[in-house]
Amino acid sequence: MKKVQNFEYPEELVPAFEKAKKLEWITIAYLISTMVVIMLTMGNSQAMKTAWFEDLISFTPSISFLIASKIFTKPTNTEFPYGYHRVVSIAYLCSALALFFVGSFLLIDSVSKLIKMEHPTIGTVVVFGRPVWLGYLMILALLWSTFPAIILGKKKLPLAKKLHEKNLYTDAQMNKADWMTAAAAIFGIIGIGLGWWWADSVAAAVISLDIIHDGYTNLKQAVLDLMNQAPKTVTDHKPDPLIDRVKEVLEKHASVKEHIIRLREEGHVYFGEGFIVPVSEADLTHEIELITRKITQLDWRIQEFIITPVKKLPEE
Amino acid sequence: MKTIVYALAFCLFIQSCDNFPKDPEHTLEKVTNGTLIVGYSENPPWVVKTSQAPTGIEAELVKEFANDLGATVQWKNGNEQTLVESLEKQEIHLLIAGLTKDTPWAKKAGISRPYVEHQKKKHVMAVQLGENAFLVHLEKFLHEKKPDIQTRLPNE
Numbered sequence: 001m002k003k004v005q006n007f008e009y010p011e012e013l014v015p016a017f018e019k020a021k022k023l024e025w026i027t028i029a030y031l032i033s034t035m036v037v038i039m040l041t042m043g044n045s046q047a048m049k050t051a052w053f054e055d056l057i058s059f060t061p062s063i064s065f066l067i068a069s070k071i072f073t074k075p076t077n078t079e080f081p082y083g084y085h086r087v088v089s090i091a092y093l094c095s096a097l098a099l100f101f102v103g104s105f106l107l108i109d110s111v112s113k114l115i116k117m118e119h120p121t122i123g124t125v126v127v128f129g130r131p132v133w134l135g136y137l138m139i140l141a142l143l144w145s146t147f148p149a150i151i152l153g154k155k156k157l158p159l160a161k162k163l164h165e166k167n168l169y170t171d172a173q174m175n176k177a178d179w180m181t182a183a184a185a186i187f188g189i190i191g192i193g194l195g196w197w198w199a200d201s202v203a204a205a206v207i208s209l210d211i212i213h214d215g216y217t218n219l220k221q222a223v224l225d226l227m228n229q230a231p232k233t234v235t236d237h238k239p240d241p242l243i244d245r246v247k248e249v250l251e252k253h254a255s256v257k258e259h260i261i262r263l264r265e266e267g268h269v270y271f272g273e274g275f276i277v278p279v280s281e282a283d284l285t286h287e288i289e290l291i292t293r294k295i296t297q298l299d300w301r302i303q304e305f306i307i308t309p310v311k312k313l314p315e316e
Numbered sequence: 317m318k319t320i321v322y323a324l325a326f327c328l329f330i331q332s333c334d335n336f337p338k339d340p341e342h343t344l345e346k347v348t349n350g351t352l353i354v355g356y357s358e359n360p361p362w363v364v365k366t367s368q369a370p371t372g373i374e375a376e377l378v379k380e381f382a383n384d385l386g387a388t389v390q391w392k393n394g395n396e397q398t399l400v401e402s403l404e405k406q407e408i409h410l411l412i413a414g415l416t417k418d419t420p421w422a423k424k425a426g427i428s429r430p431y432v433e434h435q436k437k438k439h440v441m442a443v444q445l446g447e448n449a450f451l452v453h454l455e456k457f458l459h460e461k462k463p464d465i466q467t468r469l470p471n472e
Contacts, residue, residue, distance in 0.1 A: 135337060
């Protein structure tokens with residue numbers, strides 16, 4: 001069976017990929033630390049329990065990224081002639097689902113608290129022999145969930161774009177969800193201190209809408225990718241300009257009279273076919289090889305592009 | 317830089333209001349120099365029913381607490397179930413019944429930080445949910461009384 005080549009990632013992108021892996025390990029260590037800090041200051045607070053649970057779910061993108069990165073680099077074999085690229089799309093699906101779940105959970109939790117008119121109770125804790133309102137410590141713990149998460153998320157965004165890593169991009173959005181929920185919880189606790197029992201839930205509900213939006217768009221994209229939708233960009237899910245560049249190569253090639261192409265996304269890389277009506281059948285094999293080389297040299301993401309010569313283009 | 321400014325502003329803001337946290341239902345304001353309505357359920361030696369005001373370790377503590385607040389105590393006897401319901405309906409401010417930290421009422425009532433540990437059980441009192449100023453005030457009072465409370469415990 002013919003196996004496709006394996007070139008993820010090209011040499012110039014390897015440092016970026018290594019950096020992304022390192023960032024994900026840092027993220028995991030950081031999330032563990034936030035969970036410990038929150039657990040220590042949790043008390044009876046439902047808001048803090050929610051923040052803790054949310055941190056637990058936020059492990060998904062980092063872990064799925066690291067697992068996928070162990071698998072997709074495996075060479076092709078007779079069992080997997082197309083390679084292991086699609087594991088990246090599966091990881092992306094897991095992360096997007098986790099993000100969507102976090103948002104939905106937060107919304108349901110906060111709305112139900114508002115309906116039940118739950119008044120959050122926060123008492124004192126003894127620090128160095130003196131009773132201190134636990135709310136202050138909660139705010140400190142939650143601050144630790146904001147600033148480092150902002151930095152981590154910002155560092156992941158350019159890497160995600162460079163590596164065509166939708167999973168990493170989702171993880172950056174998960175970091176955003178983390179710091180936003182923490183910020184909402186801080187406002188909530190200040191609100192509780194001012195005697196506004198509803199502040200906590202209202203802040204959480206507002207933030208949850210943004211997380212649900214991010215989760216939904218990524219969840220949709222992950223499913224569509226697995227259904228072989230034409231390739232879309234990492235950040236805004238628009239048609240990848242690479243498609244037009246492939247068309248352009250065929251357009252400019254003198255020996256091609258008519259052409260039609262299709263591309264699909266498998267994780268980081270693209271596979272595709274092109275049907276061409278050649279001007280003449282003389283030296284066709286050579287021409288096809290020439291075109292194929294030109295197209296696969298366009299971008300590292302084009303893993304394999306197969307040209308099929310036909311007398312008449314298939315119907316669109 | 318902006319965040320630091322905001323953080324400082326926030327600290328100043330917190331410092332400026334000494335009544336932080338506040339009560340959504342203003343329990344602390346209402347009972348100070350007013351009437352403290354206390355629900356009690358017999359559970360010796362913590363709460364002991366008599367023909368008049370209850371006695372016992374917790375009842376005595378409540379009397380001292382009320383004295384601190386300049387409040388007169390109005391006692392209401394009942395079982396735990398009805399008293400927790402009274403707390404929810406805001407008919408009483410405070411509930412004493414020799415409750416411990418693992419009380420099943422934690423969702424219906426604001427449970428205080430344990431004020432004493434006796435025979436491996438951590439003892440608590442209950443207030444209305446979310447009345448944080450009143451709760452903090454009570455916990456601070458119990459914290460100050462801690463050395464005193466130890467001496468009042470029955471011998472093990």
